[in-house]
Amino acid sequence: MCKLSEGGTKVSILTNSLASNDVTAVHAGYARYRKKLLKCAVALYELNEDIRNKPGNTHAWVPGLSKSSLHAKTMALDRKAMFVGSMNLDERSLNINNEIGILFFNQEIAGKRAQFFHENIETVAFRLTLHTDNGSETIQWHLKEDDKEIVYDAEPHVGFWKKLKVGIIRLLPIEHLL
Numbered sequence: 748m749c750k751l752s753e754g755g756t757k758v759s760i761l762t763n764s765l766a767s768n769d770v771t772a773v774h775a776g777y778a779r780y781r782k783k784l785l786k787c788a789v790a791l792y793e794l795n796e797d798i799r800n801k802p803g804n805t806h807a808w809v810p811g812l813s814k815s816s817l818h819a820k821t822m823a824l825d826r827k828a829m830f831v832g833s834m835n836l837d838e839r840s841l842n843i844n845n846e847i848g849i850l851f852f853n854q855e856i857a858g859k860r861a862q863f864f865h866e867n868i869e870t871v872a873f874r875l876t877l878h879t880d881n882g883s884e885t886i887q888w889h890l891k892e893d894d895k896e897i898v899y900d901a902e903p904h905v906g907f908w909k910k911l912k913v914g915i916i917r918l919l920p921i922e923h924l925l
Contacts, residue, residue, distance in 0.1 A: 749787035759864070760784070761872055764793035764888075765913060766904035775916035781886055785877040792872035795890060796904050820848065823861040828852045873903060 752758045768774040784791050822830040832848020834840045868874075873888035878900075888899040902910055 748784060748789050752788045757790070758788075759790040759792065759868070761792045761794065761864075761868060764796060764873060764904070765902045765909065766796035767794040771909065771912055772916050772921065775913045776922050778913060779917055781875060782877060782884060785875060785886070791875040792868055793875060793888065794872050821860070823857045823864070826858040826861050827854045829857045829860060873899070 748758050748760070762777065763774065765771075765774050765778075781791060818833065820830065820832050820834060824830070828850060830848055830850045832846065834844075834846035834848045840846050869891045873890050876887050876889060878885050878887045885900065888903050890897045890899070890903070902913075
């Protein structure tokens with residue numbers, strides 16, 4: 748993703764926030780790559796779990812949005828092709844799991860999906876940024892709500908114990924199992 752971004756390709760990713768993720772270990776594996784992705788100008792978004800609690804808020808356009816979390820993997824490539832499936836971009840999915848996906852070339856569909864994504868993403872997700880203060884880099888989560896921007900300095904909508912659990916799991920050498 749970084750090579751694409753650094754080569755001039757706009758790369759935008761929507762994934763689960765810690766609050767919307769139903770597998771803490773998977774989030775711990777992903778979390779270690781956030782700063783690297785942000786440093787190489789990948790636009791990183793995490794699903795705002797709180798949208799489920801807002802009356803009248805339906806976001807059926809978000810592929811795979813379910814009671815627990817995002818699951819479908821949907822990619823628009825150069826507004827010319829799309830991939831839709833269940834396969835994660837990891838070794839486990841490639842070598843162990845039974846995964847499925849379809850790649851098709853349709854400029855109209857891919858272009859409309861990409862445009863719709865960019866026009867609506869900030870209504871359902873946090874935009875992550877890298878904040879530098881006194882030489883220390885931290886992640887911030889930005890949320891647009893009623894024409895205001897709310898900035899979180901820690902993972903939104905989760906408590907201390909869940910954050911601690913992710914921190915501990917991140918220390919374990921289990922990435923190849925995720």
